[in-house]
Amino acid sequence: xxxxxxxxxxxxxxxxxxxxxxxxxxxxxxxxxxxxxxxxxxxxxxxxxxxxxxxxxxxxxxxxxxxxxxxxxxxxxxxxxxxxxxxxxxxxxxxxxxxxxxxxxxxxxxxxxxxxxxxxxxxxxxxxxxxxxxxxxxxxxxxxxxxxxxxxxxxxxxxxxxxxxxxxxxxxxxxxxxxxxxxxxxxxxxxxxxxxxxxxxxxxxxxxxxxxxxxxxxxxxxxxxxxxxxxxxxxxxxxxxxxxxxxxxxxxxxxxxxxxxxxxxxxxxxxxxxxxxxxxxxxxxxxxxxxxxxxxxxxxxxxxxxxxxxxxxxxxxxxxxxxxxxxxxxxxxxxxxxxxxxxxxxxxx
Amino acid sequence: xxxxxxxxxxxxxxxxxxxxxxxxxxxxxxxxxxxxxxxxxxxxxxxxxxxxxxxxxxxxxxxxxxxxxxxxxxxxxxxxxxxxxxxxxxxxxxxxxxxxxxxxxxxxxxxxxxxxxxxxxxxxxxxxxxxxxxxxxxxxxxxxxxxxxxxxxxxxxxxxxxxxxxxxxxxxxxxxxxxxxxxxxxxxxxxxxxx
Numbered sequence: 415x416x417x418x419x420x421x422x423x424x425x426x427x428x429x430x431x432x433x434x435x436x437x438x439x440x441x442x443x444x445x446x447x448x449x450x451x452x453x454x455x456x457x458x459x460x461x462x463x464x465x466x467x468x469x470x471x472x473x474x475x476x477x478x479x480x481x482x483x484x485x486x487x488x489x490x491x492x493x494x495x496x497x498x499x500x501x502x503x504x505x506x507x508x509x510x511x512x513x514x515x516x517x518x519x520x521x522x523x524x525x526x527x528x529x530x531x532x533x534x535x536x537x538x539x540x541x542x543x544x545x546x547x548x549x550x551x552x553x554x555x556x557x558x559x560x561x562x563x564x565x566x567x568x569x570x571x572x573x574x575x576x577x578x579x580x581x582x583x584x585x586x587x588x589x590x591x592x593x594x595x596x597x598x599x600x601x602x603x604x605x606x607x608x609x610x611x612x613x614x615x616x617x618x619x620x621x622x623x624x625x626x627x628x629x630x631x632x633x634x635x636x637x638x639x640x641x642x643x644x645x646x647x648x649x650x651x652x653x654x655x656x657x658x659x660x661x662x663x664x665x666x667x668x669x670x671x672x673x674x675x676x677x678x679x680x681x682x683x684x685x686x687x688x689x690x691x692x693x694x695x696x697x698x699x700x701x702x703x704x705x706x707x708x709x710x711x712x713x714x715x716x717x718x719x720x721x722x723x724x725x726x727x728x729x730x731x732x733x734x735x736x737x738x739x740x741x742x743x744x745x746x747x748x749x750x751x752x753x754x755x756x757x758x759x760x761x762x763x
Numbered sequence: 764x765x766x767x768x769x770x771x772x773x774x775x776x777x778x779x780x781x782x783x784x785x786x787x788x789x790x791x792x793x794x795x796x797x798x799x800x801x802x803x804x805x806x807x808x809x810x811x812x813x814x815x816x817x818x819x820x821x822x823x824x825x826x827x828x829x830x831x832x833x834x835x836x837x838x839x840x841x842x843x844x845x846x847x848x849x850x851x852x853x854x855x856x857x858x859x860x861x862x863x864x865x866x867x868x869x870x871x872x873x874x875x876x877x878x879x880x881x882x883x884x885x886x887x888x889x890x891x892x893x894x895x896x897x898x899x900x901x902x903x904x905x906x907x908x909x910x911x912x913x914x915x916x917x918x919x920x921x922x923x924x925x926x927x928x929x930x931x932x933x934x935x936x937x938x939x940x941x942x943x944x945x946x947x948x949x950x951x952x953x954x955x956x957x958x
Contacts, residue, residue: 436789443793473871473901474858474908624885629847630911649849649885669851671858678909679849699853699909728821728907 476726479671479700480719486673488705488714489747489760491721495528497755501733504583505750505757507740508545513748513757516540521553521562526742528757534566539733541631542595544584552592554581559594561609570609575599583634583684585643587658593643597633600626602645604658615660617647623662624650632683632698632736638691648680653693653710666710671700674712683736686747694747696737701725703739703749703760716747716760724753811942813929814950817915819939822904826916827897829931836923837898837916837931839876839891842952846913848886854906854914855879855889871901893919912952920948 502517512531513524521534521543534551542554550569551562557579561569572594575581580598587593590607602615617625626633627649634646642655642663651669656662667682668675676682678699686694691708694716703716719726725735738750747760815826815837826837851863855877860869865879876895880888891914898916906914932940943950 433785433788436785443796474853474904476908479858627850627885629849649847651851679847679851679853680910734911 476700479677480726482673482702482715482718482720486715487718489716489762491717492746492759492761493527494751494756494758495524497750497757498522498530498533499755502750502752502755503540503733503738504542505738505740505748506543506545507742507748508548509743510548511742512545512548513740514543514545514551515750515757516543516553517755521551524757532564532566534562536560536562542581542583544586546586546590550590552584552586554584554594557581557598559584559592559605559609572605572609572611575603575611580631582631583636585635585637587637587643588641591658593635595633595635595645597628597631600628600633602626602635602643602656602660604660613660615656617645618654618662618665627680629680630683630698631734632680634682634684636685636687638687639689640691644685644687644693646682646685648683651676651681653682653685653695666706673702673704673715684738686739686741688741688745689743694739694741696739696749698725698734698736701737701753703737703747714762717749717758721758722751722753724751727753810945812920812925812945812948813918813923813932813940814943814948815916815918816939816941816950817912817917817952819937820900820903820916821937821939822900822907823936824899824901825934825936826931827899829934830898831926831930832922832924834896835898835931836919838893838896838919838922839898839900839902839914840917840951841889841891842913842915844913845911845952846889847911848882848888849910850885850887852879852887852889852906853909854902856905858905871905873897873899873901877902889914915952917949917951 497515497517499517499520499522502515504516506514511526513526515522519536519539521536521540523531525531536553536555538555540553540555543551545551548564553560553562557574557576559572559581563569575594575596576599578598579596581594582597583595585593592605592607594603594605596603600616604612606612617623619625626647629649632648636644638644642657644653644655647654652665652667654662654665671677677697681697682695683698684696688694693706694703695706696703700719701722702719705713705716707713722737735752737752740748742748749758749760751758827835830836855871856863856869857871862869867875874895874897876892878890878892880890882888900916903914903916906912929940
């Protein structure tokens with residue numbers, strides 16, 4: 415039977431579906447080609463050398479800078495214990511050799527071998543802790559100092575010390591007078607035992623002195639056996655001694671990456687003073703712990719930078735981390751390794 | 764081919780005319796599909812852009828050498844609220860500078876792109892000259908490891924061509940290259956995140 419012209423033009427369902435499928439495939443292929451064309455028309459990376467005059471040795475070669483002559487290392491690690499906190503910040507050892515570690519929102523108290531005695535809760539992130547006899551525990555929280563009893567009860571609170579205050583270290587002088595190093599206000603506050611501000615020391619500003627130069631939130635103080643208050647003027651790479659009236663008496667220290675000096679922009683970040691007047695110092699950047707004589711002469715290394723791999727790496731987002739140091743009554747050096755949140759005990763033979 | 768076979772072919776639409784018209788229709792659809800795909804791809808690419816997470820950057824120098832642009836679209840930025848205004852800036856000076864002055868031999872930047880300006884003693888301000896900066900991260904390394912980390916790298920979106928497969932991202936050992944919304948294209952540090 416011959417088909418009429420109308421019937422010839424009429425599409426079968428099968429034809430319609432087939433053509434539709436072909437059309438969709440063509441459209442899809444075109445679409446994909448369009449998307450990838452966006453990539454392919456872009457330029458390709460070249461291997462151009464864009465660093466003129468840059469020698470392979472330029473820059474901070476940390477592995478080289480961290481090298482220390484083994485003959486200078488006169489301490490060995492005796493032991494270590496965990497701080498039982500995620501983010502440890504500061505360390506203190508009292509007259510009874512109790513070890514205080516602050517961080518997170520608490521202070522953990524350990525005996526000299528690391529057995530935990532107690533945990534004191536603090537309402538905020540502490541940056542420093544200090545206790546003379548264990549009865550009164552002073553904790554720096556932001557811009558203030560909170561004074562706790564041995565059970566963690568709040569005895570008093572200094573209130574905000576200043577608009578930009580960041581208290582990073584506390585020391586207690588004669589008659590219980592409190593001294594607080596403030597990295598934000600770049601000063602040392604003198605505070606009565608009951609928490610009233612008595613005076614403010616801006617450092618040596620007489621005769622061309624520039625006072626305390628504190629670029630980073632690290633500013634430490636410690637009393638020596640003679641009652642002199644030693645402060646780390648980190649931006650000047652010096653340690654300076656002041657009497658309780660705030661007058662400077664002497665200072666020492668010099669900037670250098672070499673082992674005998676203090677590295678980077680601002681060091682040492684923390685200090686502790688041995689019973690014989692010698693200094694234990696901790697640095698950031700190159701995390702190293704060293705001992706200096708009472709006159710500031712470099713003596714030896716307690717722990718070289720490679721002892722602290724967690725601090726040799728780039729830091730993650732969050733608080734800047736650095737070593738803290740303290741010494742016990744036997745002259746053993748306790749180092750707070752904030753990279754691993756451990757207290758590490760170093761002794762010399 | 765017999766007449767009967769020819770007629771059978773015509774019935775199935777396999778005539779030359781049918782073949783040409785079908786091909787033309789297919790080509791047109793392909794073309795429209797390509798145009799649509801191209802613009803869809805464009806729209807999709809504009810929703811996010813490349814940026815460097817400053818906390819993942821490991822100062823490898825690849826940003827200076829791997830970018831399709833020369834100089835690279837990556838530049839150093841200075842975040843003043845966390846800068847210490849140090850006299851001995853480890854982002855400006857070589858690890859062992861001869862003197863703390865602006866002598867080229869003392870500077871760590873290979874192109875002299877950091878301007879050191881004295882404020883009151885002993886504080887100095889450090890400013891990046893973006894036209895000279897090549898994104899090599901030498902200053903970032905010094906500032907991050909020893910200082911406050913106020914120098915860090917960012918992809919500058921007035922320069923970046925936003926490749927789908929960013930050549931720097933591919934070679935970045937710290938996997939610091941991330942896609943961020945185009946409306947908020949910078950990952951800046953803050954006082955809180957920097958400590």
